[in-house]
Amino acid sequence: MSLDATAEGVGWATEPTRTEHHRPGRPLLPENDPFYVPPTGFAATAPGTLLRSRKVKLGAMGLVPQKITAWQLLYRSNDLNGTPDATVTTVMLPAGADPAKPLHLLSYQCAIDAVTSRAMPSHSLQRGAKFVGAAPQLEFLLIAGALARGWAVSIPDHEGTEGHWGAPREPGYRVLDGIRAALDFEPLGLARDTKVGIWGYSGGGLATSWAAEMAPEYAPELDIVGAALGSPVGDxxxxxxxxxxxxxxxxxxxxxxxxxxxxxxxxxxxxxxxxxxxxxxxxxxxxxxxxxxxxxxxxxxxxxxxxxxxxxxxxxxxxxxxxxxIQVGLIKPAAPLFVVQSVNDQIISVDDVDGQVNRYQAAGAHVTYIRDRISGHLTMHPISTPVTLKWLDDRFAGKPLPADSTTTVLSSTLSPSAVLGLLEMGWVAAKVALGRSF
CATH class of the missing domain: 1.10.260.130 (434 Repressor (Amino-terminal Domain))
Structure with missing residues (x-):
């Protein structure tokens, strides 16, 4: 139960009363929204404790209403120095989810790559959010592919409420505590032993790296079956x-x-x-x-x-x-890793990602690493989404791991299953753009 649960113990805490005038139809900025303020005494709770929840309406690019059941969860976490703080994750259920059927959970880390609260997923994914250039709004087209597979999804504000872009370790704490909060949030219907996958690209891949590295010591109880690191910065x-x-x-x-x-x-x-x-x-x-x-x-x-x-x-x-x-790749993750990187990336050097992978492999981590020759930094993410979702799907299904390997390919799309995956992804993205169920 959340810290703000009702006295009867049967409901979840509602959003605090908003007193500040704001434009109708637009969400308040996090710094002006009392929902983001943790309740008194939260620091005494365990990391991952659910503090508050509310339903939210999502919009593609802030405009197109989405037929998805979504909530925001405020939960207790830690900053870099171990000081208790609180942040928010946006959790979603696919349309028509059967509450009697066990779900898998994907924690997706967006490439927030900014310090303003307007760029945080909890704000920019809401219907009415008007902030051109926020990466989470673009990434939602790819996140929808996970929802279309029937997975529950958690999208944490892994930079916290203060916009700690680039900080080490603490993004991992916030990702892992967001997973804990999602597992305890009754409306999602998730069990404590739910299989969890984590995924992110670029700045989100860096945050996912930290989550994979922090998990064995910080959250060993979580059943993280795989971590997908897309262009995870490396150095x-x-x-x-x-x-x-x-x-x-x-x-x-x-x-x-x-x-x-x-x-x-x-x-x-x-x-x-x-x-x-x-x-x-x-x-x-x-x-x-x-x-x-x-x-x-x-x-x-x-x-x-x-x-x-x-x-x-x-x-x-x-x-x-x-x-x-801030160097990543120095701690061995326990979960198997799937890494994708463009050889000709204009932003993230393939040499730096090679180094991160080499450090993981030298420590004994299981890594499947695909280096793509054709794509660039911006195109690699959508191009690699079908193979990434397939790899995560196999981990949820408990299939044997592929060989621990590093492979350089002309393109990760050059297989019938990848082409089919791209077509499916395009179909889902079209439904998102039109506000249709998927």
Whole structure:
């Protein structure tokens, strides 16, 4: 039962009364919404405790109503330093789900890749949300493929309520605690031993990596049967350096905005060495979506906005500590892994993902790794969705694992089953766009 359960013990806590004026038909921003404020005493509860719930209406791109039963769950979790905090996951049931039939649960981690609350899935997936460039709105077209397979889905705000984009470990805590909350949420009808899959791409793949790495120690009771990591960054520090000054310079700028909220010493160093223009840019990016930041920070070099050489800034102990701390791939996941990556990715280097996979394999993790020659970063996600869903489906079904392997292919679509999967995905996406049941 949730912390805010009714005195009779038969109902779930409802949304707190909204007193702030807002435009009809649009959801409140999380920072203005009392639903996101945890109740007094929540810190004394166990991680994953369900604190509050409410039904929500979803809209494709915030506009097209979706015939999906969905709720938001506020639950207790931990930040990077183990301090109790609370965040929200959006949980969904496919249309016509049979409450008597056991369901599988997929936790899907969106590529939030921003620090503004407008980009969080709990806000941007709601009907009436108006925020162009929020990645979760685009990813919902792919998430629908999981719902169409009859799976329950959890989509956590894995950056928390403060937008900790790029932080290590804590995205894993929030993913795993969101799963715990979903399993305890009675309307979903999930058992404690429900089979769970986790999946994400790009920034969501990084969050899924952290969840897979944290799970054995943080949430060993969860039956995580597989983790699908799409272009999971591999080496965040390397990615930051490589993208600075390029057409994708907005991405490392967003990471800085997020990490400043997590590492006080980093924030102090940046404030100390940033020019007035640099401070203004950092302030402006806090309200931008991923796409907007990429567009506005095109070719920006962070070295132009500090008072010491960029290499000297990177050599400061406070910065070195952060770069070392955010490295993924150093902890062995217990669940089998499925990794996909474009060889010619313009944003995430295949060498960095190769390194992450090699570290997992050296530690004894089971990894099926597919490197795709034709796709790019943006096209790899939809192209790889059919094979990813098939791999997850096989894990839910308890089928034998494929060989632990690294394979480079011309395209992951070059098989009859993959082509059929793409056609099915297109059909489901069309239904999403039209607001039809799927």
């Amino acid at each position: 965040p520090g390397s990615t930051f350096l490589r993208l600075n000054g390029t057409a994708f310079a907005g991405l490392p700028a967003l990471v800085i905005a997020g990490l400043r909220r997590v590492y006080p010493d980093l924030d102090r160093v940046i404030r100390q060495h940033s020019s007035m223009a640099g401070q203004s840019l950092m302030k402006a990016i806090e309200s931008m979506s991923t796409i907007e930041a990429i567009r506005k920070f095109d070719k920006y070099d962070m070295g132009d906005f500090i008072d010491i050489p960029f290499a000297d800034l990177l050599a400061l102990p406070e910065v070195v500590h952060v770069i070392d701390d």
